[in-house]
Amino acid sequence: MKNTLTIAVDAMGGDGAPKKIIDGIIHHHKKDNSIFYKIFGDQEKINKFILNKLGKDNYEIIHTSEIVENTDTPLTAAKRGKNTSMWMAIDSVRNKKADVIISAGNTGALFVIAKLNLKMIENIDKPALSGLWPTKKGMSVVLDLGANIECSDKNLIDFAIMGSSLFKSLFPQETPKVALLNIGSEELKGNEIIKETYQKLNQIVNEDFEFKGFIEGNHLMDGEVNVIVVDGFTGNVALKTAEGTANFITSELKQAMTGSVFGKLGSLIAINSLKKFKKKLDPRLYNGAILLGLDSPVIKSHGGTDYIGFSNSLSVCKKVINGNLIQKIKQKIN
Numbered sequence: 001m002k003n004t005l006t007i008a009v010d011a012m013g014g015d016g017a018p019k020k021i022i023d024g025i026i027h028h029h030k031k032d033n034s035i036f037y038k039i040f041g042d043q044e045k046i047n048k049f050i051l052n053k054l055g056k057d058n059y060e061i062i063h064t065s066e067i068v069e070n071t072d073t074p075l076t077a078a079k080r081g082k083n084t085s086m087w088m089a090i091d092s093v094r095n096k097k098a099d100v101i102i103s104a105g106n107t108g109a110l111f112v113i114a115k116l117n118l119k120m121i122e123n124i125d126k127p128a129l130s131g132l133w134p135t136k137k138g139m140s141v142v143l144d145l146g147a148n149i150e151c152s153d154k155n156l157i158d159f160a161i162m163g164s165s166l167f168k169s170l171f172p173q174e175t176p177k178v179a180l181l182n183i184g185s186e187e188l189k190g191n192e193i194i195k196e197t198y199q200k201l202n203q204i205v206n207e208d209f210e211f212k213g214f215i216e217g218n219h220l221m222d223g224e225v226n227v228i229v230v231d232g233f234t235g236n237v238a239l240k241t242a243e244g245t246a247n248f249i250t251s252e253l254k255q256a257m258t259g260s261v262f263g264k265l266g267s268l269i270a271i272n273s274l275k276k277f278k279k280k281l282d283p284r285l286y287n288g289a290i291l292l293g294l295d296s297p298v299i300k301s302h303g304g305t306d307y308i309g310f311s312n313s314l315s316v317c318k319k320v321i322n323g324n325l326i327q328k329i330k331q332k333i334n
Contacts, residue, residue: 004034005034005035005036005099005100005317005318005321005322006035006036006037006038006097006098006099007035007036007037007038007098007099007100007101007102007314007317007318008038008040008089008090008092008093008097008098008100008101008102009021009025009037009038009039009040009089009101009102009103010040010041010085010086010089010101010102010103010104010105011039011040011041011042011046011085012040012041012042012067012068012084012085012086012105013067013068013070013085013086013103013104013105013106013110013303014070014103014104014105014301014302014303014304014305014310015104015303015304016306017041017104017105018041018042018045018046018049019049020104020305020306020307020310021039021041021104021307021310022039022046022049022050023049023307023310024307024308024309024310024311024313024314025037025039025054025059025310025311025314026050026053026054027307027308027311028311028314028315029054029058031311031315032315032318033058034318035058035314035318036057036058036059036060037054037058037059037060038059038060038062038089038092038097038098039059039060039061039062040061040062040064040085040086040088040089040092041061041063041064041067041085042063042064042065042067043061043063046061047061062088062092064083064084064085064088066080066081066083066084066085067084067085067086067105068080068084068085068086068087068105068106068109068113069106070105070106070303072106072109073108073109074106074108074109074111074112075112077106077108077109077112077113078109078112078113078116086103086105086106086109086110086113087113087117089101089102089103090110090113090114090117090118090298091117093117093118093296093297093298094117094118094296099297099317099321100296100297100298100299100317100320100321101114101296101297101298101299102288102298102299102300102301102313102314102317103299103300103301104300104301104302104303104305104310104313105303106303107146107300107303110291110298110300111127111129111147111291114127114291114294114298115127115294118294118295118296118298119294119295120293120294120295121293121294121295121326121329121330121333122330122333123158123333123334124158124162124293124329124333125152125154125155125158126147126148126151126155126158126293127147127148127291127292127293127294128143128144128145128147128148128155128158128159128162128163128232128291128292128293129143129144129145129146129147129232129289129290129291129292129300130142130143130144130145130162130163130166130289130290130291130292131143131145131239131286131288131289131290132170132286132288132316133220133221133228133242133286134221134285134286135220135221135222135223135226136221136222136223137222137223137224138171138174138223138226139170139171139226139286140167140220140223140225140226140227140228141163141164141166141167141170141226141227141228142163142220142228142230142235142238142239143159143162143163143166143228143229143230143235143292144159144230144231144232144235145232145235145236145239145289146232146233146235146236146239147232147291148231148232149231149232149233150231150233151193151231151232152193153193153194153196153197153200155231156180156193156194156197156229156231157197157200157201157204158293158333159229159292160178160201160209160211160227160229161208161209161329161332161333162292162293162329162333163176163178163227163228163229163292164176164178164208164209164227164332165208165325165328165329165332166290166292166320166325167226167227168208168323168328169319169320169322169323169324169325169328170316170319170320170323171226172323174226175209175210176208176209176210176226176227177209177210177212177224177225177226177227178201178209178210178211178212178225178227178228178229179211179212179213179214179215179225179227179228179229180194180197180198180201180213180214180215180228180229180230181214181215181216181217181220181228181229181230181234181235181238182194182214182215182216183216184214184216185213185214185215185216186214187213187214189214190214194214197229198213198214206332208332209227212224212225215228217238220238220242284305284306284308284309284312285312286312287301287302287305287309287310287312287313287316288300288301288312288313288315288316288317289301289302290316290320290325292329293329295326296326297317297320297321297325297326299313299316299317299320301313
């Protein structure tokens with residue numbers, strides 16, 4: 001049997017579930033048949049979309065008709081009990097029946113249920129939501145993207161260690177280069193917490209990452225650093241701003257290229273360059289946020305992505321397991 005990795009999939013979370021989730025699994029299986037999928041959700045609905053597109057030795061459906069709604073508060077989701085598809089998927093990782101869990105469902109609910117079921121890594125106080133962002137030179141890891149509104153200097157240092165561990169797991173041939181997102185690049189800029197974090201990170205001597213100081217928002221995509229650390233409030237604002245800017249640029253460019261005869265002619269001439277531009281900004285390529293700090297990997301797929309985006313987040317699941325992410329963090333955290 002080729003399967004070497006088991007992914008627990010909450011099939012009922014996110015827009016268009018379970019069809020989008022199952023289509024994503026099928027698409028991913030065509031590229032990589034080394035995965036076993038434990039699929040949690042309504043068996044009748046799931047079977048309708050699987051048909052004969054997956055071999056019986058590649059998946060198992062664990063039936064439940066109970067789900068976490070997108071409109072649920074984290075507390076409401078937790079009170080729904082242990083029979084929701086999200087809770088059961090997370091529980092399978094806790095019981096070592098799966099290596100990693102992925103859900104496109106309610107983000108707040110996923111965090112709370114994951115924290116209720118999974119232990120924190122020793123010496124880490126708060127988990128952090130990390131994501132992948134495109135840069136001029138490749139990819140960067142950004143954290144925290146919204147799990148923690150307020151952070152201490154210790155939290156930010158932990159994020160630096162976890163973020164560099166994640167980057168090394170995903171890109172083992174590259175050196176993590178860490179920077180703190182701030183309102184300026186000078187040492188005197190920023191609040192007391194970020195300045196204290198700067199001083200402490202500057203004194204850390206190790207081979208795990210290079211500390212590059214502060215970075216301003218207008219340089220996030222330059223690629224000079226590849227691990228960007230920030231508190232959850234600022235990180236979430238930065239994320240939503242980046243997403244909105246990317247959508248604005250692609251929308252305006254599309255209108256300019258299709259709004260007139262000259263625009264259409266220009267788009268035909270530059271079609272190869274436009275395809276490269278579109279691919280660079282395609283959010284589906286960067287789908288798959290990782291909740292760091294727990295002793296098992298939890299992956300959050302964007303609820304609004306399509307099956308291609310969900311398939312890409314399944315690839316992230318495999319990378320963090322094969323890259324020994326949790327072990328890397330445990331070895332480096334103090």
